[in-house]
Each structure stands twice: as C-alpha cells, then as structure tokens.
Amino acid sequence: MTKAKTTITDQPVTATGTETWQPRILVFACNWCSYAGADTAGVGRMEHEPHFRMIRVMCSGRIQPAFVLKAFEKGADGVLVSGCHFGDCHYIFGNERAVEQFDKTMNMVKLLGIEPGRLRLEWISAAEGIRFAEIINEFTEQVRQLGPSPLSSKRLDDLRIEEEIDG
Amino acid sequence: MMDAGRHPLIEVITNAEVTGMSGGPGDFRVQVRKHPRYVDEEKCVACGQCVEACHIVQGNEFDYNLKARKAIYRPFPQSVPAAYVIDMDHCKKCWRCVKVCEPEAIDFDMPARDYEFEVGSIIIAAGFQEFDASALGNYGYARFPNVITSLELERMLNASGVTKGHIVRPSDQQTPRSILFIQCVGARGEGGRPYCSRFCCMNAVKDSLLIRQHDPEVEDITILYTDLRAFGKGFDDFVRRSFDEQSAHYLRGRPSKIEEEPGSQNLTVFVEDTLEHQLKRVPADLVVLSLAAAPSDGAQALAAMLEVGTDQYGFIARRDPAVSAVETARDGIYVCGSAAGPQVIPDCVAQASAAAARAQMFLTGSRSADEKQEVEPLDLSGSPRVGVLVCHCGINISGVLDIDDLTASAAQIDGVVVAAEHQFACSSVGQDKLIELVKEHRLNRVVVAACTPRTHEPVFQETLSGIGFNPYLLEMVNIRDQCSWVHATQPQEAQQKARTLIRMGVARAKNLKPLMEGKSPMTRAALVIGGGIAGIQAATDLAWQGFPVVLVEKTGELGGRLRAPNLKYLYPTMQPAEKVLKQKLMRLKDSGARVLLNSEVEDITGYVGNFEATLSGAVDEKIQIGAVILATGADLYDPAGEFGYGRLTGVITSEELEQRLCHKPAAVQVNGAPPRSAAIILCVGSRDEECFSGCSRYCCPTGIKQAILLSEQGSDVTVFYRDIRTVSIGAEEMYRKARGLGVLFVRIPDGRKPEVLGTEKVTGVRCYDALLDRTLEVEADLLVLGVGMRPLEPETSKFHDILKASLGLDGFFLERHPELAPVETSVEGVLIAGTVQGPKDIVDTVAQASAAAAKATVFLAHDQVRLNPTVAVVDAEKCRGCGCCAEICQFQAPKLVDDGSGVFIAEINASLCKGCGTCASWCPSGAISAQHFTDRQVHAMIDAFFETEAAR
Numbered sequence A: 001m002t003k004a005k006t007t008i009t010d011q012p013v014t015a016t017g018t019e020t021w022q023p024r025i026l027v028f029a030c031n032w033c034s035y036a037g038a039d040t041a042g043v044g045r046m047e048h049e050p051h052f053r054m055i056r057v058m059c060s061g062r063i064q065p066a067f068v069l070k071a072f073e074k075g076a077d078g079v080l081v082s083g084c085h086f087g088d089c090h091y092i093f094g095n096e097r098a099v100e101q102f103d104k105t106m107n108m109v110k111l112l113g114i115e116p117g118r119l120r121l122e123w124i125s126a127a128e129g130i131r132f133a134e135i136i137n138e139f140t141e142q143v144r145q146l147g148p149s150p151l152s153s154k155r156l157d158d159l160r161i162e163e164e165i166d167g
Numbered sequence B: 001m002m003d004a005g006r007h008p009l010i011e012v013i014t015n016a017e018v019t020g021m022s023g024g025p026g027d028f029r030v031q032v033r034k035h036p037r038y039v040d041e042e043k044c045v046a047c048g049q050c051v052e053a054c055h056i057v058q059g060n061e062f063d064y065n066l067k068a069r070k071a072i073y074r075p076f077p078q079s080v081p082a083a084y085v086i087d088m089d090h091c092k093k094c095w096r097c098v099k100v101c102e103p104e105a106i107d108f109d110m111p112a113r114d115y116e117f118e119v120g121s122i123i124i125a126a127g128f129q130e131f132d133a134s135a136l137g138n139y140g141y142a143r144f145p146n147v148i149t150s151l152e153l154e155r156m157l158n159a160s161g162v163t164k165g166h167i168v169r170p171s172d173q174q175t176p177r178s179i180l181f182i183q184c185v186g187a188r189g190e191g192g193r194p195y196c197s198r199f200c201c202m203n204a205v206k207d208s209l210l211i212r213q214h215d216p217e218v219e220d221i222t223i224l225y226t227d228l229r230a231f232g233k234g235f236d237d238f239v240r241r242s243f244d245e246q247s248a249h250y251l252r253g254r255p256s257k258i259e260e261e262p263g264s265q266n267l268t269v270f271v272e273d274t275l276e277h278q279l280k281r282v283p284a285d286l287v288v289l290s291l292a293a294a295p296s297d298g299a300q301a302l303a304a305m306l307e308v309g310t311d312q313y314g315f316i317a318r319r320d321p322a323v324s325a326v327e328t329a330r331d332g333i334y335v336c337g338s339a340a341g342p343q344v345i346p347d348c349v350a351q352a353s354a355a356a357a358r359a360q361m362f363l364t365g366s367r368s369a370d371e372k373q374e375v376e377p378l379d380l381s382g383s384p385r386v387g388v389l390v391c392h393c394g395i396n397i398s399g400v401l402d403i404d405d406l407t408a409s410a411a412q413i414d415g416v417v418v419a420a421e422h423q424f425a426c427s428s429v430g431q432d433k434l435i436e437l438v439k440e441h442r443l444n445r446v447v448v449a450a451c452t453p454r455t456h457e458p459v460f461q462e463t464l465s466g467i468g469f470n471p472y473l474l475e476m477v478n479i480r481d482q483c484s485w486v487h488a489t490q491p492q493e494a495q496q497k498a499r500t501l502i503r504m505g506v507a508r509a510k511n512l513k514p515l516m517e518g519k520s521p522m523t524r525a526a527l528v529i530g531g532g533i534a535g536i537q538a539a540t541d542l543a544w545q546g547f548p549v550v551l552v553e554k555t556g557e558l559g560g561r562l563r564a565p566n567l568k569y570l571y572p573t574m575q576p577a578e579k580v581l582k583q584k585l586m587r588l589k590d591s592g593a594r595v596l597l598n599s600e601v602e603d604i605t606g607y608v609g610n611f612e613a614t615l616s617g618a619v620d621e622k623i624q625i626g627a628v629i630l631a632t633g634a635d636l637y638d639p640a641g642e643f644g645y646g647r648l649t650g651v652i653t654s655e656e657l658e659q660r661l662c663h664k665p666a667a668v669q670v671n672g673a674p675p676r677s678a679a680i681i682l683c684v685g686s687r688d689e690e691c692f693s694g695c696s697r698y699c700c701p702t703g704i705k706q707a708i709l710l711s712e713q714g715s716d717v718t719v720f721y722r723d724i725r726t727v728s729i730g731a732e733e734m735y736r737k738a739r740g741l742g743v744l745f746v747r748i749p750d751g752r753k754p755e756v757l758g759t760e761k762v763t764g765v766r767c768y769d770a771l772l773d774r775t776l777e778v779e780a781d782l783l784v785l786g787v788g789m790r791p792l793e794p795e796t797s798k799f800h801d802i803l804k805a806s807l808g809l810d811g812f813f814l815e816r817h818p819e820l821a822p823v824e825t826s827v828e829g830v831l832i833a834g835t836v837q838g839p840k841d842i843v844d845t846v847a848q849a850s851a852a853a854a855k856a857t858v859f860l861a862h863d864q865v866r867l868n869p870t871v872a873v874v875d876a877e878k879c880r881g882c883g884c885c886a887e888i889c890q891f892q893a894p895k896l897v898d899d900g901s902g903v904f905i906a907e908i909n910a911s912l913c914k915g916c917g918t919c920a921s922w923c924p925s926g927a928i929s930a931q932h933f934t935d936r937q938v939h940a941m942i943d944a945f946f947e948t949e950a951a952r
C-alpha cells in the first residue's frame, strides 16, 4: 500500500554544502482562520513551498514575543504570525492584540540585528486556501533571498570559515 | 458511517431489508429480515486470516469487478460493521476459513433472522443507482473495454481502491495519455432520463484536477459537456480553477458515435462542437461516461411497501417537491438524499438533517436517554509514555509519505514507547487499534499523525474518553491536509516535514496536562431571526418538538419573498406562492411558536446554551435562549446603469416582473398592452468576478418560468443565457416545455455581454450567437433582467458583528463545513438557514431550515452544556492585580477580587472564558496560563523543530 519510499535517514538534515540551502520557517496560526485556511489549501490540493512548520494556537492573540524570539534564537530563518482578518477573530479583538504584540516583537527583532523581512504578520481566512499558499510561497522566497538567519548555526559556521580564511 | 456505528442510540443492521410495515405515525411496526453473513459480527476481529485461506477468487462488486475478492470478504475497507461476509453463491464450503478463524466467528449454519421494530417515524435514504450504460448502444459501453463509467473511474481514483488512486486502461492496464469525459449520458432527455443528475459536471471537473495531480503521464483531458452546471456554493470558483490550471479542455457538444481501433483499442469519438460548428474526431485512450442517476432497483417495491409511491421517474415520491425535499405522501415517513432524485452531497446532508428534524415530531421521550455513563478514569500519572499512531488515510497520506519511515523515526523519539500505523485510523478498527495500543503499552500520552484536528480531534478524543483516557492528553499531527495534500510534488521535503511535525507533536504531548470538563445549564429555547420561508420552517420544526421558540420578523408580515406581491407562481409545479405560504403559516400557528412582527434583535450576548437577546419593536425585552437560527434572507443585485436599467422604459428585473404578475388581472403590460416581444437576460450580477463570482441558482429556472408565462400570454420570448442550469427537480422538463412553446434560447459567449437597443424605451437586444455563429438581433418591448442574489445589508454586517459568525468570500454567512456541517457557523449554537448562507431556491431553503432546526435540537435536547476546560487560569501567587487581563478580555471573564486580606488578584470565570489565550500573552507578570496551549507546550514544539532540523 505504501507507495512512497524515501531515502532520508533519521539523522537531522545538515548542510552538506552540495544541496541547495532551504530556509526553516515557523508559522503560528490561529485555529479558526489561518490554520483552517491551510487546511482549505489542502482540501483544494494547492501545492506550496514545504519549508515551514506550523504551530496552532487558538487565537493570534496568544502569540507573544517570547515565542517568536525563541524561534529566532533556535535558528529560524523566518517566522510568520497569522490570524483572522480584522472583524473575523473568533474572540473579537484577539488579532488586534496580536498586532500590538507583533509590533513589540518586531522592535526586539530589529534590535537583535535580525532583518525585519524575516518576520511577517498576515491575515488569512478559513476560505482563503489560495491566499495561504501564495503567502507561504512568497514569504519562503523572501526568506530564501535573505539567506540563513544571522543567528542560525549555518550562518555562524560560514562566518567562522570566513574568519579562518581571513586569519 | 463511523459515527453512526459508534452511536449508543443507533443500531445498524446490515445485510438486511425491510419486508413489511404496518401502523401509522408514532407507532409504525416494521419487519426486517437480516440475511445471514455467515460470520458472527460480535466475534469477528477483522484480522483477514480467512481471506488468506480462501481460494475462490471473484470480482468485487464494490470496485465494479475491477478488483478481485475472495468468497469470504469485506465489502470495502471502512465498512460498518468491520466484519467479513461469505458469498454463498461462490463458496465451495471447503471449510478452510473455519479452520483458520481463531475467534470461531464463522458459522455456515447461520439462519436468516427476522426482526420487528416499533418506531415512531421512518426515513428512506435508499440512494440511487447508475443508469445502465449498455442500454445506450452508440457509446460502446460493455463492447469497448476502454469505455468506462464515472463510478468505475471513481473507484480507480479511490486511494484504497484497486489501482491505489491511479488511472489505468482496462484493456492493457496502461496509464491512458488522453481521457475524454462525456457528460449527461442518459440524462437530460438524451435517450434516457429526462432530468439533470446535478453532480456529474462538478464530478468531472474534480476528477480532472485529481487525475492531473496523481498521474502526470495523462497529457490530455477533455470534458464534453452540454451546459456546465456549477450551481452550488463555491462551484464556479472550482471550475475557474480548472480553467486556470488547464486541468481539462472543455468542448461543448454531444457525441454521435464512438469507434474503437482494432489492436490498440484506442477510441475515437465523433462529436459536433456546437461552439465552433465543426464536426470533430477526438482521439482518446480512455472514455469516461458520466452516467445519469437512476432510481435504485428496490425503490419501487420499497415505496409500495411503505405506501409512499414513486414519482414519474421512479424515485420515492414527495408530497410537494417544490416546497419540501423530505416529506412523502405519508406523515411520519420522510425521504432524504438521492432516493428522491439526484443530489449533491451538501444538499443530501442538509436533507438528512431535515428528515431527522421532521422524524423527531413523532418520537417521544427517547431523546434524553443519551447521557453517557461515567467511565472510570485510567491512572495516567508518571513520566510520559507516548504512543504514536500514523494513519495512511488510504493513499491520501501514504501515496506521498513513507509511513514505515515515519513510524521508525517516531519510535526513536525520547518518551515514545510505541509507534504504529493504520490504514484508516479513524475507522472503527483503527480506533480499536488505538485502544489496544493504550492498554498494551500503558500509554499516558497519545499522538495521532493523520488529518486535521479541526475535524478529527473530537473523534479520537471520544474514543479515548470511552476507556477513561483523559482526552486532553491527545495530540493530533496534521500530515494530510497540511503535508501530503499540499507537497505531493516534493515527497522528500514532505517526508522531512512530516517527521518534524511528529516530533513537535510528541514534544507537545509530553507537556500536556489532563483537564476536566465542567458543565453549565442549557436554556432549552431558541430564537429564530427572519420570518421568510426559512425562518417559518425552522420555527415550526422546533416549536412542534415542544421547545419554546421566538420568531422575530422585521416587517409587519411573515413570508419574506413569498409574501404578495413578490412572487406569483413557484417553479416547477406552478403552484401559487400565496397558497404555499398559507399552508406554512397554518402549521406555524399550530406549532405554538411565538411570533414578533415589526421587531428586531438589537444585541445577543453569551454563548451556546446561555444566550441573551435584546429585542425591540413589538416588545422591549431581553430573552434567554440556548440556540440562535439566523434566517434573514438575501438581497437582490441592483443592476442600475446596466442593460439600460433605469434609463430605458421596459427594462425591469425578474423581481419586478414577478410583482407585476401578482397584480390583478395577472398580465404584464408595456404601454397599456401586453408586450409583443420580450427578452430575458440571465446571470445579471452573478458569475461575474466583479460583483459575485458564484451562481445564484434560482435565476435560470425563474427565467424559464417567466419565459413560459410570457409566452403563454402571447409574447415572442428570447432568453439570453450563459449555461442553462436547470438542476432542480422538474426544471429540465420546464426547459423543454419552454423550447416547445417556441422560446428562443441564445447562449451568451464567454466574456461578452448582450447589447440593449433603444433610446427611450427598449426596442431589442443584440448578441453574438455562438451556436449559430452570427450576430443576432431580436425585438423586445420588454426586457427582464434575471438578477442574482447578494448578501442582505445591513443585516449581514450587523449579525456578523454581534455574533462573530464568519462570512465567506462571497459575503454570505459561511457554513462551518460545506458537507459535514452545512448549517452550522463558526460560533457554536448559531445556525444558518436559507438564503443568508447563499443563493438557493425554496426546496433547498426549506430543507436547510429543517436541518438548522435539527441541529438546534442537538443542543436543546440536553439540560446542560459541556464547558470547555481549555480556558485561562490565574496563578494567584504571581498575579499583581494590575487588571490588564480584565481590560483586554472581550468576554468579561477575568475579574479582580479581594483575596480576603485587601489584596486584589484576578480570577477568571471558566464559563465566560472562551480560551483564546490572549490574556495569557498579555499579562505582564506571566500569571496566566492558557490551558492546553501553555508556554511550556509551545516552547517544547519550537525546540523540537530546530533540534530535528539543524541548519542545512
């Protein structure tokens, strides 16, 4: 029955130098709209970039700066915060709180020297499967252009190599 | 199916038929004969050993003999019950199966058993069968192996089917390079049934998209159609996607014959392209006949036995098909789904709920017997022992992801004691497997990697609760909707993603805490807003069942669009709208619902079971209700400035024509005389990306109805249309009648609009006629615009603001799920009925209204609502009493209270808290924890992501 056979080993995927670098993106989504939008993309089989992993919370208002900063600290190349459109939040104004939290987070991210293009806030409704897929594709491409995050071990490794060469 | 099989109040008797019936509504006696399956359902564990042992190979009817089965077999993978059955016509009684069956479930002497049931009402849901294609010689079915039916194709596309979702030619098992779908085979009068089967157009479009995804070797798909009938909500968008992705070529025409090339067995279809006026020969490796739906073989006998009769087509007859989709000639007996005629799934589901609502009127006292017995909770303490169950979902997941690799990888995660897989984790066997895993490995955390928690978490939670396992110790990982379905072209990346997601899920699971559900009282009363046919029906159904109902209508009269002078006759039966409305109002009156005219709902607060509505108008009061049904209807598109509307005299909307028909004498006059010639333009304000991309459903049949009325009055009538979508019962015949009366039908080419002639008054319409390939000019003293439906404002915005129920992209209220929950909204306890949900006609409106009433009774039948324990809680030690939480919470759940020593700390009222977790993120002291979505759980998931996938 199982059709696919892949050759991935259980070892964490590390840069081999030969394979092209792909970003690692964390997406936060609220249960009612953006997570449902991602499901809608699935029901419609709308293919999109696979380099993100999603964490579901009940409302975008639950997403606090510490979550995002933690992701960057651990090496995320991009973080997408998503929720319902204004007026659509299942808890009325949770997403407006999310904006305030997001602005705070953005300031901190900038202070840490992370490019602002690595953090994004998007509203996606349960019906907008296409929009979800488009945002994922677009954001993935944007982060890909930015390259590895300054905090990621890959970038640190690369810097170290450069230093060695310099030295 | 699975839900029904598991429900304590539903007894499923398979392999059985009704043999007799007596009595009447409230006390029917029904005789049922259960044919022996020769396998004891109680004993069979569905291990399949018997199948291995059996040596008789036979075609499987479920797979249209595309797949072999043994003489002992299971009809299909998710069958309920999950027991095997012996086909005695082919069994050689060699007893091999008996020898290998460990639970000794096989019994060759099993007799047929007769039962008699006493029931209050009966619902017929006996479905349909495919039109017999071999009756139509020119399509070559049964003569040419590579001509198959749409159901045969469906089986191939089925993940768990013979070909595992891939398309092959029956003649040589090769992937066809080109596929041609022929629509309307045996339907719409073409040598077969006079009606439209409703589902085939969308099915072909869907299949083309699916095949493109599954079998890239298929180079060419052509759909040969007559009219593209994308009439349902969101259907037109789907078709547009098919256009955008070029999943198929669309060819308008009908085939004259099919020829087979000897040797290769390739086919050639001869067809007249009615858009380009050419005779074409279309080569195809495989031809799929989209067959009409026909009444099932047993329908006639069943109808006779239940004394309900069949209609002119042989489907179960309905008392009044223009008004009610579910009522048969007899009280207490209802019909739903395609037993009464072809239907699409969302309509079947709505009708099923509607039939259930009506059926409840004759049931007494049985409903509250559903309180679950308390199950002794399992001891789940100690360090986490996680079990992971990975689902194949047929090939929905396993077609893209390597399941063995996923279980192997999961088994290595710290804390995981077992990782297993299952074909269909949600099937009853899959659920049993889950229980077995929990018991055998003494699990205290469960991770199910399958589809989306949004639909299936409750299923697994319920199974676990059933054995006393706290349902909040379950984590679902979405590797289908958000992985295999959307990364099918990048299986390696998808595999990596699935592994990581499972690791993140396990990380969260290890940090989950058991939670206990609370209860709060349920106000067993309902509010229905809007007194159109939808509101009237919903209120009547609920009040009949004895629930107090308040029906609030904004105007001074009930009836909505049906009240005079809005609608004259109803298609397809041409009954006066007035008469239908009168009957409905009489029933409403008898039901005892409280009706408030000239009234409005100002505000609604609270939550399911405990809403409070503020009413104004006839009364100024606040009422307590448990559920709300929204039935405020729809508005019509305003064509101002288009087609000379508002500028030329003689240009009116379909609604205005209807109003003129209502005047006495019922004649339509232009300048004091009946119009000599009239034109009707359809799709005004519908199927147009700029205003409303969907189809309004009612305008085609309404236009035809009006064309007939005008024509019978002596006018020459021309109808300009895009596709004629006469999908409702009787409408196809009406279309034929109109053509018979000499009504001219002109197809508007894509991307063009008819031009209206005249300076002060309308004189005619000019349009390029694609079928005749010339510009056509017709005279018209009267021009009727078939305007589409639009969301009603300001009601839509108002109730969206008050209730927070989500709206769809089209601006209508959004159903929670088009097939699984067509009348529910994003807000628990708030239901939608009728045209508030999207354009539809009266039959569908009435069915949906009854469905909404049925859903409301699901809540109202209980004295209590279960309270979600996933709420926010304050740690009094950490709280500084700043009151930030109380300030931001929209539900007034947190309050500052004196802890007794004059210190104020926050307390959160669990029955008000909705569990959004916003306050947990907002609290400056980190004193609030959002249960089930704690900081610790989220951080563990983030760690797991980046530990699994170090930088690459």
Ligand SMILES: Cc1cc2nc3c(=O)[nH]c(=O)nc-3n(C[C@H](O)[C@H](O)[C@H](O)COP(=O)(O)OP(=O)(O)OC[C@H]3O[C@@H](n4cnc5c(N)ncnc54)[C@H](O)[C@@H]3O)c2cc1C
Pocket: B322, B529, B530, B531, B532, B533, B534, B535, B552, B553, B554, B555, B558, B559, B560, B561, B562, B567, B569, B570, B571, B572, B599, B600, B601, B631, B632, B633, B634, B636, B654, B655, B656, B658, B698, B702, B705, B795, B833, B834, B835, B836, B840, B841, B842, B843, B845
């Ligand atoms: C020209 C025309 C011809 C048609 N012909 C046919 C036909 O022949 N056969 C057929 O099957 N269908 C036909 N239809 C479609 C049919 O009319 C609708 O499907 C049906 O009437 C919809 O019923 P409803 O209850 O959803 O909405 P409505 O009939 O619109 O009822 C909504 C009700 O809610 C009330 N309301 C609105 N806002 C509020 C509020 N805030 N508070 C309280 N009350 C409120 C309104 O006053 C109204 O009474 C036709 C439609 C049109 C426009």
Ligand code: SF4
Pocket: B874, B878, B879, B880, B881, B882, B883, B884, B885, B886, B894, B905, B906, B922, B923, B924, B925, B926, B927, B928
């Ligand atoms: S926000 Fe936090 S600290 Fe302030 S009152 Fe609420 S729980 Fe207490």
Ligand code: SF4
Pocket: A091, B871, B872, B888, B889, B890, B891, B892, B893, B894, B908, B912, B913, B914, B915, B916, B917, B918, B919, B920, B930
């Ligand atoms: S979790 Fe949301 S609803 Fe509950 S108290 Fe906090 S802010 Fe209010």
Ligand code: FES
Pocket: A030, A031, A032, A033, A034, A058, A059, A060, A061, A082, A083, A084, A088, A089, A090, A091, A092, A094, A095
């Ligand atoms: S529920 Fe989606 S943002 Fe609040």
